[in-house]
Amino acid sequence: MxxxxxxxxxxxxxxxxxxxxxxxxxxxxxxxxxxxxxxxxxxxxxxxxxxxxxxxxxxxxxxxxxxxxxxxxxxxxxxxxxxxxxxxxxxxxxxxxxxxxxxxxxxxxxxxxxxxxxxxxxxxxxxxxxxxxxxxxxxxxxxxxxxxxxxxxxxxxxxxxxxxxxxxxxxxxxxxxxxxxxxxxxxxxxxxxxxxxxxxxxxxxxxxxxxxxxxxxxxxxxxxxxxxxxxxxxQTIDKSSIYQKQDLQAQNIQIEEIPIEPCTLLALQICNLLTEPFFLMSSSTIHENRGEFSIIALPNERSTVYTHYDQVHRTLVHQWRDQRITLEGFASAAETGLSCDGVDIINQSKHEFWKTLGTFMQPKMMANNPDIPFIGGLVGVLGYEMGQFTVHDREGKLVPDAKMVYVENSVVVDYQKGVLMLISLNNKFPENARSAVMKIVQGSKPGTRLPQLPDGVEYDITMPTKESYVRAYNKSQSYLNKGDSYEVCLTTQTRVVPSKRIEPWRIFQTLICRNPAPFSSFFEFTDIKPGHSDLCLLSTSPERFLKWDADTCELRPIKGTVKKDGNTTRELATKILKTPKEFGENLMILDLIRNDLYELLDVVTVDELMSVEEYATVYQLVSVVKGHGLRQAPYSGIDLLQHSLPPGSMTGAPKRKTVELLHDEIEKELNSHISPTSARGVYSGVTGYMSCNDRGDWSVNIRCMFSYDNARTWRLGAGGAVTVLSTLEGEWQEMLTKLESALQVFQN
Structure with missing residues (x-):
């Protein structure tokens, strides 16, 4: 029955x-x-x-x-x-x-x-x-x-x-x-x-x-x-897919495999020799099931760029460095919605933006090389305000909430197999890029000297005050005690202004060597003019948000942190991370993620329950959740991505109510030294790709810094999960520990 x-x-x-x-x-x-x-x-x-x-x-x-x-x-x-x-x-x-x-x-x-x-x-x-x-x-x-x-x-x-x-x-x-x-x-x-x-x-x-x-x-x-x-x-609750899936066919694409000696500095060395623009998604630590690949994406004049501004519900679409577009014209088009040569302007909500991406990607999907993580497709950054329940208020400077670029040419380094691949969807991999790759592959072993920032630069660093943090923490505890939330991910933002501009690539190399991580990213969006970016992200994230292939998906939520110092052993860290406070933090987000997947998929499993993982500066408590049966479901990876944002590990639970409390009450004053709104921007969002072979991989934007003004000013986010078992001093110190992982590059 x-x-x-x-x-x-x-x-x-x-x-x-x-x-x-x-x-x-x-x-x-x-x-x-x-x-x-x-x-x-x-x-x-x-x-x-x-x-x-x-x-x-x-x-x-x-x-x-x-x-x-x-x-x-x-x-x-x-x-x-x-x-x-x-x-x-x-x-x-x-x-x-x-x-x-x-x-x-x-x-x-x-x-x-x-x-x-x-x-x-x-x-x-x-x-x-x-x-x-x-x-x-x-x-x-x-x-x-x-x-x-x-x-x-x-x-x-x-x-x-x-x-x-x-x-x-x-x-x-x-x-x-x-x-x-x-x-x-x-x-x-x-x-x-x-x-x-x-x-x-x-x-x-x-x-x-x-x-x-x-x-x-x-x-x-x-x-x-x-x-x-x-x-x-x-039909009361909309569960429609972004696009209707079709049977995929194999296409003729160029793939050249080159044997290599696995080394995480390889991708950095290649990028140092490139003369064309690039994006880098790099593993600077090699582990099984995380940090297996580095990907260098090479945009060119054939690359379509999508920029969404949720403050004005508008998307701008153009080709990479279209010579008809000026910086002033593009900025005016974003602000006013008035026409601009070379730019298509779409007035749409962020929900409709996802439909726009899906419509673009659907005809480009193919059945090629399902074992390669990326063969070409959309790469980029999605900010926190691109998620469900989040709001980007109109006050303040207009900044992009999403930038996605279609890339046909890429270099993929497989550290597990010891293979480097040159891949081109249009069968025209650029010769100058290939020459740079071969110089490094056939050249000398990587050096060991760590890059440094230039001497003589001073840094004006503005952090939230301890007093404002105390007020935000107390508000969080009030809502937890009333039953409005179970866990509040309280985050802060710090501003860094160098006395003179430093090239983002130089900062990134310094950061990645000091804080190696499995999901490091370099995204400098110079899509209008060389040497100018309206968004730049430098990330050494330890946390995978969502990975998918044609049939399965995986999330690796991190909740629970212990700082590494001379007295902290793995055994001691494990003991601390298995206390009721840390256990509860991870379990709440783990159950939240299961919920997000179950909304679209029938089979969800917990493949790892609260494992302790070691990173350069911290030990972290990590779980692994997998969804199965995506091939038979009406949904694709982009549906899972849209549906699961913002990352539960960066919101708390229940997600909708907690996001509202953070925006309306908790974080507004705390980060008022950065912005008049409660917008987190790039921080707490995700970075990654949607590949044309029905694969994707996205990391959470933590342990990162980002700029909206061509690298003249940097913003760094840090935070932690506040629960009823938290202590004020413990949360404040955890926030500082996480902030230090990125801020350290400016302090020595």
């Missing part, structure tokens, strides 16, 4: 993990947001008759706040809905409040912590929600609030489970007496929760029995009407 399940989403970042447990049972799930019906409760009540049960998901907020946080969902219980209901976390609290319980602050808040859940006597009997359960099992808690039923009519509440907390016993599950209404405070969908699938299986069995017992005279005659209602509601 296939059941029709209505899932009510409170804009949580764990929703689709729970939905996946239901779909794994072969049931049809229709998802709506709690405010999808506005205030039209009568239409909602009518549509409910088409479903067999209701699941009220988790989410931020407090049922005591009423309509702003939960809409009219409490009316499900006030009006005595004749359907089985399962409430999880917020949904559980909402159900309990409706029958007289009070919702109170939890004495000891739990976000991302694993606890033993113990069943009440008789809770595991046949036909119950916990049928087949042991008397105790482990599950993950994400809650600042809890249900107090001591002052309610306890005859209406049947306690099913509890946990022992520092403040005493905390209710973990109940049933409303004489009703098929159940709830759990813990999160059965977390990857560290036990028996989550069993809970859903038992609830669906209860639903089946309830459905068989229901007698509705109109049931058979209204079947077609019910199916129509469900089909319409299934």
């Amino acid at each position: 296939v059941l029709n399940v209505l899932f009510v989403d409170f804009y949580d970042s764990f929703t689709y993990n729970l939905v996946s447990l239901i779909r794994d049972q072969g049931q049809h799930v229709t998802i709506i947001h709690f405010d999808s019906y506005g205030e039209d409760i009568e239409r909602f009540w009518k549509d409910l008759q088409c479903f067999d049960c209701i699941v009220l998901g988790p989410g931020p907020g407090n049922p005591e706040n009423g309509f702003p946080d939960v809409g009219f969902m409490e009316q499900l219980f006030v009006r005595q809905v004749d359907l089985p209901v399962l409430g999880v976390c917020l949904g559980f609290q909402l159900m309990c409040k409706s029958v007289g319980c009070t919702i109170e602050q939890l004495p000891s808040i739990k976000h991302g912590q694993v606890y033993d859940v113990k069943l009440s006597s008789g809770a595991e009997t046949a036909g119950s929600l916990f049928e087949g359960y042991p008397s105790s099992f482990k599950s993950v808690r994400y809650h600042s609030l809890h249900v107090n039923c001591k002052n309610s009519d306890v005859s209406r509440i049947v306690p099913l489970a509890f946990t022992d907390d520092e403040g005493g016993t905390v209710l973990m599950s109940v049933q409303v007496a004489n009703k098929p209404w159940f709830g759990v405070q813990y999160h059965p969908e977390s990857c560290c929760s036990e028996l989550g699938g069993k809970l859903i299986e038992n609830f669906l069995k209860i639903t089946e029995r309830h459905k068989q017992a229901r007698v509705r005279a109109s049931e058979s005659s209204d079947l077609s009407t019910a199916q129509g209602v469900i089909r319409n509601l299934d």
